[in-house]
Amino acid sequence: MGSATEATKDISENLLGHKKVTVVFVLGGPGSGKGTQCANIVEHYGFTHLSAGDLLRAEIKSGSENGTMIQNMIKEGKIVPSEVTIKLLQTAILESGNDKFLIDGFPRNEENRAAFERVTGIVPEFVLFFDCSEEEMERRLLGRNQGRVDDNIETIKKRFKVFVESSLPVVEHYESLGKVKRIDAAKPIPEVFEDIKVIFSSLASKVMKLVIISS
Ligand SMILES: Nc1ncnc2c1ncn2[C@@H]1O[C@H](COP(=O)(O)OP(=O)(O)OP(=O)(O)O)[C@@H](O)[C@H]1O
Numbered sequence: 001m002g003s004a005t006e007a008t009k010d011i012s013e014n015l016l017g018h019k020k021v022t023v024v025f026v027l028g029g030p031g032s033g034k035g036t037q038c039a040n041i042v043e044h045y046g047f048t049h050l051s052a053g054d055l056l057r058a059e060i061k062s063g064s065e066n067g068t069m070i071q072n073m074i075k076e077g078k079i080v081p082s083e084v085t086i087k088l089l090q091t092a093i094l095e096s097g098n099d100k101f102l103i104d105g106f107p108r109n110e111e112n113r114a115a116f117e118r119v120t121g122i123v124p125e126f127v128l129f130f131d132c133s134e135e136e137m138e139r140r141l142l143g144r145n146q147g148r149v150d151d152n153i154e155t156i157k158k159r160f161k162v163f164v165e166s167s168l169p170v171v172e173h174y175e176s177l178g179k180v181k182r183i184d185a186a187k188p189i190p191e192v193f194e195d196i197k198v199i200f201s202s203l204a205s206k207v208m209k210l211v212i213i214s215s
């Protein structure tokens, strides 16, 4: 029964306001394929995908007072202050109507991580980490063609530096807690998803067991 109790704690004891939620952080370098695979996970496992970068880009488009600051930071490959990004994530979670979320590209640094835990009380179920070489990520970003202001070689180099210096320590933090599930993201898209399916199918059966135990 020990493991069932632990699983209950992990899945249920995070609260956002009065809402209980399950969160998976999806981390990896720029262009490692996070967004691509989140779309697959949503389709198969019913999660809501919240990309911190997409939320920030939507904030720029909305004409918000923070828009210019966000735009400049994204162009420079810098990380936007946590309070801005967390507010966007909190609003999206509360408005979603869902109770399970893929939070993609967040937390990006220690400040993001600590502030999110402090403000929301949410501890991730696990971290899905996309492991990919810079050479491959650079090739993908330069071929992405989605009109992003940061998909140019100058900004890409800056984003890689920020990733190594600020984001990898967050992954190491979760690794020390035994929470990281590492994916070889250099494989072709369908093969990466096959590896991801193993992880999410086992999460789904863990949740099913919990439902049976508690009913
Ligand atoms: N496994 C893969 N093999 C080859 N190309 C891929 C793979 N996964 C994604 N791509 C392509 O690489 C590009 C970047 O993918 P995606 O946008 O999913 O990355 P990301 O990790 O979300 O990047 P960012 O952090 O910049 O948002 C896209 O053009 C996508 O089609």
Ligand SMILES: Nc1ccn([C@H]2C[C@H](O)[C@@H](COP(=O)(O)O)O2)c(=O)n1
Pocket: 030, 051, 052, 053, 054, 056, 073, 074, 077, 078, 079, 080, 081, 085, 104, 105, 106, 107, 108, 112, 150, 159
């Ligand atoms: N937690 C975050 C996530 C993203 N940003 C900014 C800086 C990133 O370079 C940019 C693009 O993000 P992506 O779409 O690549 O995940 O958005 C941030 O400041 N903080």
Ligand SMILES: [Mg+2]
Pocket: 034, 035, 051, 053, 105
């Ligand atoms: Mg993305």
